[in-house]
Amino acid sequence: MAQEMNPKERFYAALDRNPVDRIPITGVTQTGITDLMDVCGAEWPEAHSDPEKMAKLAWAAHEIGGLESVRIPFDVYTEAEAAGTELYKWKRGIQPMIKKALITKKEDLDKLQIIDPHKDGRLPQVMKAAEILSKKCEKDNLPLIAHVGAPFGAVMVGYSDMQFIMMFMIQEPDAFKPLVDTALDISVAYAEAFIDAGVDTIFFNEAPAFAISPKQYEEFALPKTQEAIKKIKKLGARVVYHICGDTRNKLHLMAKTGADGISIGQEVPMAEAREMFGENITICGNVNPIFTLIKKGPEEVMAESKQCIDDGTDVLCPGCGWGPNTPLENMKALVAAGKKYGKNARLARQ
Numbered sequence: 001m002a003q004e005m006n007p008k009e010r011f012y013a014a015l016d017r018n019p020v021d022r023i024p025i026t027g028v029t030q031t032g033i034t035d036l037m038d039v040c041g042a043e044w045p046e047a048h049s050d051p052e053k054m055a056k057l058a059w060a061a062h063e064i065g066g067l068e069s070v071r072i073p074f075d076v077y078t079e080a081e082a083a084g085t086e087l088y089k090w091k092r093g094i095q096p097m098i099k100k101a102l103i104t105k106k107e108d109l110d111k112l113q114i115i116d117p118h119k120d121g122r123l124p125q126v127m128k129a130a131e132i133l134s135k136k137c138e139k140d141n142l143p144l145i146a147h148v149g150a151p152f153g154a155v156m157v158g159y160s161d162m163q164f165i166m167m168f169m170i171q172e173p174d175a176f177k178p179l180v181d182t183a184l185d186i187s188v189a190y191a192e193a194f195i196d197a198g199v200d201t202i203f204f205n206e207a208p209a210f211a212i213s214p215k216q217y218e219e220f221a222l223p224k225t226q227e228a229i230k231k232i233k234k235l236g237a238r239v240v241y242h243i244c245g246d247t248r249n250k251l252h253l254m255a256k257t258g259a260d261g262i263s264i265g266q267e268v269p270m271a272e273a274r275e276m277f278g279e280n281i282t283i284c285g286n287v288n289p290i291f292t293l294i295k296k297g298p299e300e301v302m303a304e305s306k307q308c309i310d311d312g313t314d315v316l317c318p319g320c321g322w323g324p325n326t327p328l329e330n331m332k333a334l335v336a337a338g339k340k341y342g343k344n345a346r347l348a349r350q
Contacts, residue, residue, distance in 0.1 A: 006141035007068035008200075014314045015238050015260040015282050019350040022342030023309055023316050025068045025335050028145055028203050028240050028263055028284050030321035031061035032074040034093050035328035039064055044324075045090030048074060051128035058133060062142060065328060066335035069201075070133050071145040073126050076205060079149055079190055080158035082121025084111060093324045103160040106168065109175070112159050112182050117193035127197045134198020145201040146194040150241070151183035151228055152221035153206035159183065162208065169220060177220070184224045191232045201238045204229060204259065210245030217250055222257065229258045240284055244320060251276045266319030274312030279346070283312065286319035287334060294323045298333035305337030309345050316342065 004021050005013065011024040037043035040063075042056035054072060061067045075096040081087055084102040102111050117123040130146060137144040149158055156162055159179070169176040191202050209221050229239050241259035243250065246267035254262050255277060262281055264273050266288040273283055285308065287293060292304050305316060316338040322331065342348065 008137075008141045008143050011069065011143045011201075011315065012238070014347055015240075017280070017282060017347070020345065020347045022348050023314070023338050023345035025066070025316050025338035025342070026143060026145070026284070027061055027067040027069050027071045027322070028201075028261075028315070028317050029071070029242075029289075030074050030076075030095070030147070031065070031067060031071050032057055032324065033061075033065075033322055033326045033328065033331065034324050035326070035331075036060040036064060037092070039328070044074065044092050044094075048090055048096065049122050049125050051125045051132060054126070054129040055132040055136075058129070059136060061322075061331070062140075065331040067331070068335075069143040069145055070137055071147070071203070072129050072133065073122075073147060076147060076149060076207070077158055078122055078126055078147075079115065079154060079186055082115045082117075082123050083113070083159055083186070085159060095321075095324065098158075101159065101161045103179075104164055109179065112155075112179060114182065114185055114189065117190050123190070123193070127193055130194055130197035130199050138198070143201050144199050145203050145240075146191075146199040147203045147205055148187055148191045148194070148232075149183075150204045150206035150221075151180045151187050151224040153208050153243075154183045154187065155179050156208040156211075162211075166211075169216075173220070180220065180224050184228050187228050188231045191228075191237065192235055195232075195235050195237050199237065201240060202232055203263070204232070204239050204241045206242065207244040209243045209250070210247055210265075214249050214253060217253055222253055225257050233258070233260075242284075248272060248276075255281050261315060263317070264319065268319075270308050270311035270313055282314045284315040284317055285313055287317070289318040289320050289323050289326070293318060293326050293330050293334070296330075298329050298336075301330045301333040302337040302340075305334050306341045309338075309341050312346060314345065314347055
């Protein structure tokens with residue numbers, strides 16, 4: 001077992017498949033919950049666009065909730081909005097949702113252009129929040145994590161209407177692929193801006209890829225994801241890659257992305273994921289964010305967290321974003337479970 005570590009050392013060691021003193025309790029997914037808003041005084045919708053409030057709410061997940069990391073922003077559409085996708089008016093307890101995608105028909109394909117993270121949409125405000133948090137995280141030795149949409153996933157849900165773009169991909173694959181090329185350039189530019197602002201880990205989200213077949217994933221998503229991750233890592237950041245839903249038919253392909261960690265949804269039994277990945281992949285997950293973290297109590301959260309550890313997770317966290325209505329006591333219970341049972345994690349037993 002390793003000597004006592006600080007949170008950043010612990011998380012990095014896990015991503016590198018090195019021994020840890022106990023399991024990292026790292027919030028790789030969104031952490032904005034209304035209970036934290038009540039306590040810290042920074043809330044949605046203002047915290048989606050006000051850098052000071054964004055930083056304050058993100059920090060509260062560590063300072064009050066106990067998570068051993070800080071993560072921004074709180075939604076997955078910052079790039080899409082900057083590119084021209086229209087979002088519904090934000091509300092306190094609901095994450096931003098798409099009202100009208102940038103691309104809804106074939107004539108819209110040329111609308112997707114490279115965006116500037118320092119000028120477009122909310123991106124400058126998000127970068128300012130990253131700069132604020134970077135100083136605080138450096139002082140407290142905490143990982144600073146930022147969400148970036150992976151190329152294929154951002155095209156499917158974000159830049160485009162999913163129903164239209166799915167049919168277009170199938171019917172005109174050669175015309176579809178340049179969209180993913182453009183999205184790749186956006187992803188890397190956004191990640192680079194985050195890294196320049198002090199972010200050390202990119203949560204690379206390809207959420208909608210669960211909806212396509214392994215063959216389609218291998219053709220349309222994987223090559224550009226691999227290319228993007230290689231570029232982001234070359235810029236100096238770690239990468240945790242995520243696909244929502246039941247990805248058991250794609251785990252073997254996700255292992256080829258080059259990511260430092262793979263975040264899996266609660267739909268995937270942790271023991272099955274560990275068996276498939278073997279000992280060469282760092283797994284992040286996968287306590288159920290709805291049926292356990294929102295709907296059950298601290299004891300059940302502790303029990304499921306322990307089961308995740310026993311079944312082979314390397315980084316304890318939810319299988320998706322923390323739901324806004326998650327009770328703060330349940331966030332604290334997950335943290336408590338990691339500290340109580342985390343010495344039984346695989347990397348802690350080395």
